[in-house]
Amino acid sequence: MSTDLKHIIEAQQFNREWLENELFPLAENMQEVVRLRRSKTLLKKRMISFFYEPSTRTRASFEIAMDMLGGRVVFSTENATQFSSVAKGETLEDTIRVLNRYCPDVIVLRSSNEGDARRAADVSSVPIINAGDGAGQHPTQALLDIYTIYKKLKKIDGISIAMVGDLAKGRTVRSLCYLLGKFKNIEIYFISPKTTRMRDDIKEYLKRHGVSFTEGSDLRKNIHQVDVIYQTRPQTERGTKFDLSEEARKLYTVDEDMLGIIREDAIIMHPFPRNLEITLEVDKDPRAVYLTDQIDSGLFTRMALLKMVICG
Amino acid sequence: MSTDLKHIIEAQQFNREWLENELFPLAENMQEVVRLRRSKTLLKKRMISFFYEPSTRTRASFEIAMDMLGGRVVFSTENATQFSSVAKGETLEDTIRVLNRYCPDVIVLRSSNEGDARRAADVSSVPIINAGDGAGQHPTQALLDIYTIYKKLKKIDGISIAMVGDLAKGRTVRSLCYLLGKFKNIEIYFISPKTTRMRDDIKEYLKRHGVSFTEGSDLRKNIHQVDVIYQTRPQTERGTKFDLSEEARKLYTVDEDMLGIIREDAIIMHPFPRNLEITLEVDKDPRAVYLTDQIDSGLFTRMALLKMVICG
Amino acid sequence: MSTDLKHIIEAQQFNREWLENELFPLAENMQEVVRLRRSKTLLKKRMISFFYEPSTRTRASFEIAMDMLGGRVVFSTENATQFSSVAKGETLEDTIRVLNRYCPDVIVLRSSNEGDARRAADVSSVPIINAGDGAGQHPTQALLDIYTIYKKLKKIDGISIAMVGDLAKGRTVRSLCYLLGKFKNIEIYFISPKTTRMRDDIKEYLKRHGVSFTEGSDLRKNIHQVDVIYQTRPQTERGTKFDLSEEARKLYTVDEDMLGIIREDAIIMHPFPRNLEITLEVDKDPRAVYLTDQIDSGLFTRMALLKMVICG
Numbered sequence: 001m002s003t004d005l006k007h008i009i010e011a012q013q014f015n016r017e018w019l020e021n022e023l024f025p026l027a028e029n030m031q032e033v034v035r036l037r038r039s040k041t042l043l044k045k046r047m048i049s050f051f052y053e054p055s056t057r058t059r060a061s062f063e064i065a066m067d068m069l070g071g072r073v074v075f076s077t078e079n080a081t082q083f084s085s086v087a088k089g090e091t092l093e094d095t096i097r098v099l100n101r102y103c104p105d106v107i108v109l110r111s112s113n114e115g116d117a118r119r120a121a122d123v124s125s126v127p128i129i130n131a132g133d134g135a136g137q138h139p140t141q142a143l144l145d146i147y148t149i150y151k152k153l154k155k156i157d158g159i160s161i162a163m164v165g166d167l168a169k170g171r172t173v174r175s176l177c178y179l180l181g182k183f184k185n186i187e188i189y190f191i192s193p194k195t196t197r198m199r200d201d202i203k204e205y206l207k208r209h210g211v212s213f214t215e216g217s218d219l220r221k222n223i224h225q226v227d228v229i230y231q232t233r234p235q236t237e238r239g240t241k242f243d244l245s246e247e248a249r250k251l252y253t254v255d256e257d258m259l260g261i262i263r264e265d266a267i268i269m270h271p272f273p274r275n276l277e278i279t280l281e282v283d284k285d286p287r288a289v290y291l292t293d294q295i296d297s298g299l300f301t302r303m304a305l306l307k308m309v310i311c312g
Numbered sequence: 313m314s315t316d317l318k319h320i321i322e323a324q325q326f327n328r329e330w331l332e333n334e335l336f337p338l339a340e341n342m343q344e345v346v347r348l349r350r351s352k353t354l355l356k357k358r359m360i361s362f363f364y365e366p367s368t369r370t371r372a373s374f375e376i377a378m379d380m381l382g383g384r385v386v387f388s389t390e391n392a393t394q395f396s397s398v399a400k401g402e403t404l405e406d407t408i409r410v411l412n413r414y415c416p417d418v419i420v421l422r423s424s425n426e427g428d429a430r431r432a433a434d435v436s437s438v439p440i441i442n443a444g445d446g447a448g449q450h451p452t453q454a455l456l457d458i459y460t461i462y463k464k465l466k467k468i469d470g471i472s473i474a475m476v477g478d479l480a481k482g483r484t485v486r487s488l489c490y491l492l493g494k495f496k497n498i499e500i501y502f503i504s505p506k507t508t509r510m511r512d513d514i515k516e517y518l519k520r521h522g523v524s525f526t527e528g529s530d531l532r533k534n535i536h537q538v539d540v541i542y543q544t545r546p547q548t549e550r551g552t553k554f555d556l557s558e559e560a561r562k563l564y565t566v567d568e569d570m571l572g573i574i575r576e577d578a579i580i581m582h583p584f585p586r587n588l589e590i591t592l593e594v595d596k597d598p599r600a601v602y603l604t605d606q607i608d609s610g611l612f613t614r615m616a617l618l619k620m621v622i623c624g
Numbered sequence: 625m626s627t628d629l630k631h632i633i634e635a636q637q638f639n640r641e642w643l644e645n646e647l648f649p650l651a652e653n654m655q656e657v658v659r660l661r662r663s664k665t666l667l668k669k670r671m672i673s674f675f676y677e678p679s680t681r682t683r684a685s686f687e688i689a690m691d692m693l694g695g696r697v698v699f700s701t702e703n704a705t706q707f708s709s710v711a712k713g714e715t716l717e718d719t720i721r722v723l724n725r726y727c728p729d730v731i732v733l734r735s736s737n738e739g740d741a742r743r744a745a746d747v748s749s750v751p752i753i754n755a756g757d758g759a760g761q762h763p764t765q766a767l768l769d770i771y772t773i774y775k776k777l778k779k780i781d782g783i784s785i786a787m788v789g790d791l792a793k794g795r796t797v798r799s800l801c802y803l804l805g806k807f808k809n810i811e812i813y814f815i816s817p818k819t820t821r822m823r824d825d826i827k828e829y830l831k832r833h834g835v836s837f838t839e840g841s842d843l844r845k846n847i848h849q850v851d852v853i854y855q856t857r858p859q860t861e862r863g864t865k866f867d868l869s870e871e872a873r874k875l876y877t878v879d880e881d882m883l884g885i886i887r888e889d890a891i892i893m894h895p896f897p898r899n900l901e902i903t904l905e906v907d908k909d910p911r912a913v914y915l916t917d918q919i920d921s922g923l924f925t926r927m928a929l930l931k932m933v934i935c936g
Contacts, residue, residue: 034727037668044349046379048372057722060672060699064726067670067698074379075372077390078701089545090585094603098369098584101607102376103346233713272722273714291718295725356661358691360684386691387684389702401857402897406915410681410896413919414688415658 005308007121008129011142011178019146019182026304027147027297034068034299042071045310048099049076051110051131057272058131058140062108065302071310074104081112096120096128105310109133127309135171141271142175144301145230148294152267153227156180160187162222164252165232165277166240167198172271173232177202181209188213189222191252196240218251224261229254231270231277231290255279262287269294317620319433320441323454323490331458331494338616339459339609346380346611354383357622360411361388363422363443369584370443370452374420377614383622386416393424408432408440417622421445439621447483453583454487456613457542460606464579465539468492472499476531476564477544477589478552479510484583485544489514493521500525501534503564508552530563536573541566543582543589543602567591574599581606629932631745632753635766635802643770643806650928651771651921658692658923666695669934672723673700675734675755681896682755682764686732689926695934698728705736720744720752729934733757751933759795765895766799768925769854772918776891777851780804784811788843788876789856789901790864791822796895797856801826805833812837813846815876820864842875848885853878855894855901855914879903886911893918 005018014023033039047066051059056078063073080095092111099107100123109120110131117130117137132138150156161180163173167190177198180186188206190198190213197215206213216222223229231254234240243249254268259282262268270278270290282288317330326335345351359378363371368390375385392407404423411419412435421432422443429442429449444450462468473492475485479502489510492498500518502510502525509527518525528534535541543566546552555561566580571594574580582590582602594600629642638647657663671690675683680702687697704719716735723731724747733744734755741754741761756762774780785804787797791814801822804810812830814822814837821839830837840846847853855878858864867873878892883906886892894902894914906912 037727046376056701056704056719059701060723060726064670064698067696068727072379074376077368077371080368089587094585095368097603098607099372101604102372102611103349103380273718275713291721292725295722299726358688384691386688389680389683392680401899406897407680409915410919411684413916414684414923415661415692 006127007117007124008127008139008305008309009117009121010130010137011139011175013139014143014179014182016182019179022308023143023301023304024147024150026307027300030300030303031296033303038068038070040070041307042066042069042310045071045105046074046103047071047306048102048104048107049073050080050099050107051078052080052116053110053112054078055110055132058110061298062129062131062302062306065299065306068299069303069306071105071306075102092116092119093123096124100124100126106306129305129309132171135169137175138171139175140298140302140305141172142179143305144294144298145172145176145269145271146179147301148269148289148297149228149267151297152289152293156183156186158185159227160189160225161228161230162189162191162219162226163198163230163232164191164219164254166196166234167192167232168196169235169240170232173198173230174202176230177206181206181211186211189226190215191217191219191222193217193243193248193252196234219254220251220258220261223258224263227263227266229262229266229268231268231274233270233273233275233277249276253277253279254282256281259285259287318439319429319436320439320451320617320621321429321433322442322449323451323487325451326455326491326494328494331491334620335455335613335616336459336462338619339612342612342615343608345615350380350382352382353619354378354381354417354622357383357417358386358415359383359618360414360416360419361385362392362411362419363390364392364428365422365424366390367422367444370422373610374441374443374614374618377611377618380611381615381618383417383618387414404428404431405435408436412436412438418618441617441621444483447481449487450483451487452610452614452617453484454491455617456606456610457484457488457581457583458491459613460581460601460609461540461579463609464601464605468495468498470497471539472501472537473540473542474501474503474531474534474538475510475542475544476503476566478508478546479504479544480508481547481552482544485510485542486514488542489518493518493523498523501538502527503529503531503534505529505555505560505564508546531566532563532570532573535570536575539575539578541574541578541580543580543586545582545585545587545589561588565589565591566594568593570594571597571599629936630751631741631748632751632763632929632933633741633745634754634761635763635799637763638767638803638806640806643803646932647767647925647928648771648774650931651924654692654924654927655920657927662692662694664694665931666690666693666934669695669729670698670727671695671930672726672728672731673697674704674723674731675702676704676740677734677736678702679734679756682734685922686753686755686926686930689923689930692923693927693930695729695930699726716740716743717747720748724748724750730930753929753933756795759793761799762795763799764922764926764929765796766803767929768918768922769796769800769893769895770803771925772893772913772921773852773891775921776913776917780807780810782809783851784813784849785852785854786813786815786843786846786850787822787854787856788815788878790820790858791816791856792820793859793864794856797822797854798826800854801830801835805830805835810835813850814839815841815843815846817841817867817872817876820858843878844875844882844885847882848887851887851890853886853890853892855892855898857894857897857899857901873900877901877903878906880905882906883909883911
């Protein structure tokens with residue numbers, strides 16, 4: 001599969017072999033590159049960072065990943081919808097075709113419209129990496145999440161995971177489900193208010209792939225059973241309404257009390273940014289990886305992906 | 313003329329000899345630089361990219377041109393009107409004087425006010441390149457357009473060109489007329505609705521320079537006669553109102569039907585972004601250069617100009 | 625003190641010995657680095673330029689300072705409040721912790737909230753440089769101001785200075801007072817309308833440190849006595865209301881008439897941007913340093929600070 005990895009568009013495009021034999025080992029190597037501060041792997045290679053909507057963290061991690069490998073970000077824009085020809089009616093396809101003529105080796109694209117990454121890839125002879133396309137996918141987040149699990153637990157087959165919070169609109173939990181579907185004996189607990197339950201398309205996908213899952217609305221009931229707690233933020237900017245009463249929050253919040261119940265060898269993840277759903281006392285617990293290994297994995301994974309799409 | 317080329321302010325400042333003996337040969341060389349991926353011509357040279365208003369394509373092509381020549385973009389801002397001291401009442405002159413102290417080798421300036429590039433040049437000891445000043449000029453667009461014509465047709469004297477669409481507010485057609493006025497036996501067809509006719513100042517300029525032109529309102533009547541079709545976009549954001557009925561659009565749109573009438577050796581240009589005035593079926597026609605040679609010429613021309621103003 | 629200089633947070637943190645023995649000599653050296661165009665002092669070092677609110681000049685001078693020393697700006701954002709996870713409720717602390725994982729050698733932080741630089745430093749293992757935190761501090765401006773005085777007058781002890789204009793809300797005059805309090809026999813004239821007088825906290829600080837000061841409302845009465853005229857701009861965007869009548873403006877404006885009264889060896893400073901409080905005829909006077917030495921000092925000072933916090 002590595003031989004035909006041209007674009008990074010959606011979590012579904014990757015299979016288990018590629019993850020285990022290509023991505024994970026290469027991401028592992030990148031840790032050493034970062035320790036040595038910089039490699040020449042992508043010397044003379046050029047990245048265009050084209051963000052139709054802002055995403056500071058994602059843009060930072062891609063641009064720094066490129067730099068770590070010795071490559072150059074030759075153009076970067078952080079709010080192209082407001083700033084560019086888009087305002088004058090240019091189509092995504094025309095924009096991508098024009099950028100292609102500037103001879104980049106990769107275009108990292110962030111958009112607010114589902115399907116844009118696929119449309120861009122269809123007209124681009126330069127590799128496109130989807131850095132999030134609206135309600136669509138954010139595949140590099142899913143890849144860094146599964147790499148984090150692999151790195152910390154040394155396996156993926158057989159793990160149990162609680163996905164908590166805004167499962168209806170949270171893009172990251174959806175993409176992660178696609179990837180978990182490639183592995184064996186996975187057990188998922190979807191923990192959320194009724195209003196933000198995981199949608200049917202994912203549940204059907206999981207059934208088809210033999211992943212067992214259960215739904216609940218009190219994290220405390222299941223948290224002692226799982227290897228991974230994957231917490232998410234209410235997507236209030238996309239219309240999610242969360243009951244923020246003390247009582248309701250207790251059902252979904254990872255706080256100091258929860259730390260006593262969570263297994264010793266479990267890990268606590270969060271795609272960030274976080275609001276109140278993980279309290280600050282949790283940060284220093286060694287099981288909390290959202291501010292350490294998970295962020296690092298983002299850098300290592302993106303470095304690995306850049307190398308793969310640019311060098312083939 | 314090359315010896316005193318300090319600033320790039322307006323299309324009128326260039327004469328035929330400079331175009332033919334300086335710009336075109338140097339732009340031609342740049343194609344090879346790009347093919348070899350990077351030169352050291354501008355090693356250690358510094359560019360400031362100062363855009364008071366956004367223009368993604370223009371900024372990208374300048375910043376990438378600088379990088380291709382081995383130079384560095386040491387500072388870039390894409391919306392200085394909103395973001396900078398301008399909001400606190402600073403004059404353009406003060407801003408340029410301050411930027412001069414930071415030791416750049418060139419300042420690429422985009423502004424929304426006609427005449428700003430000239431004002432900036434008046435106080436700058438560092439070369440200023442006008443990357444568009446509102447309703448004023450966009451000289452590097454004019455230079456890349458005429459270089460594209462030269463490159464594809466191998467000559468400029470004696471060509472016939474149809475300029476189509478919003479001729480009243482389109483900055484690029486105006487600047488191109490200035491340059492064409494330097495050559496012999498040019499024939500121009502201005503094709504537009506009555507509401508967006510070419511303005512009198514340009515028509516008088518052309519008369520003074522012996523350029524013959526005619527005005528019409530149906531592209532189909534003249535399209536078979538011309539070497540160049542230069543299509544433009546309605547500047548709706550500047551108040552242009554276009555009749556968008558199917559019937560009206562037929563008069564000005566380059567579509568598949570038109571391809572049968574256009575001469576075999578003609579070229580179809582557009583300064584981009586485009587809306588609906590060139591349909592997508594046209595893109596693959598070899599005569600359509602707006603997504604290929606014309607974009608490339610932008611990169612080569614800007615590389616050439618950077619080298620000229622920085623190295624003298 | 626240089627041994628424990630980790631973060632640059634506020635003007636108060638520096639003492640006289642550090643200014644005279646560390647900062648000034650190093651800033652002096654940087655002039656030569658700039659003349660030679662680029663050093664390798666910070667080769668392989670990485671800066672993140674994180675501006676929650678726009679400040680074109682400050683961002684430019686830091687990013688160019690980093691480049692002059694051979695370092696790289698690996699990520700830059702100019703309006704993070706609008707663009708980043710902030711909009712989704714992320715705390716400053718979480719943002720800084722995440723940026724820390726990307727292995728920068730320094731984070732230059734601009735914010736609109738007083739105290740943010742301190743909060744950032746509290747969670748950051750990477751040096752933080754405060755590039756302005758709202759109504760709080762802008763310590764690098766204060767440092768460049770005092771270095772400018774030292775450079776031009778060859779001493780700080782014993783100088784007299786008129787601070788003019790919006791003393792209530794002007795952040796730069798406040799910070800400069802903190803630094804002047806470290807020296808001997810300083811004499812300050814605060815010249816302003818009654819509505820924008822220097823606030824009591826600074827006046828008490830000056831008393832405690834034995835700095836003599838007087839308050840007045842007519843620049844013409846004192847301007848002949850001082851070594852330094854430090855002019856400021858009305859902070860109208862923060863609510864300052866200035867009487868802009870001709871008569872009122874005469875009291876505070878440095879214009880051609882004033883030039884006849886100012887001492888031959890005095891210097892005229894302004895933190896910029898300026899509006900009308902220094903007229904354009906003054907610019908060419910050799911005593912006006914606001915467009916020359918003061919801007920240069922900003923670059924040299926920031927280069928020195930970057931070297932100190934990164935290299936220790």
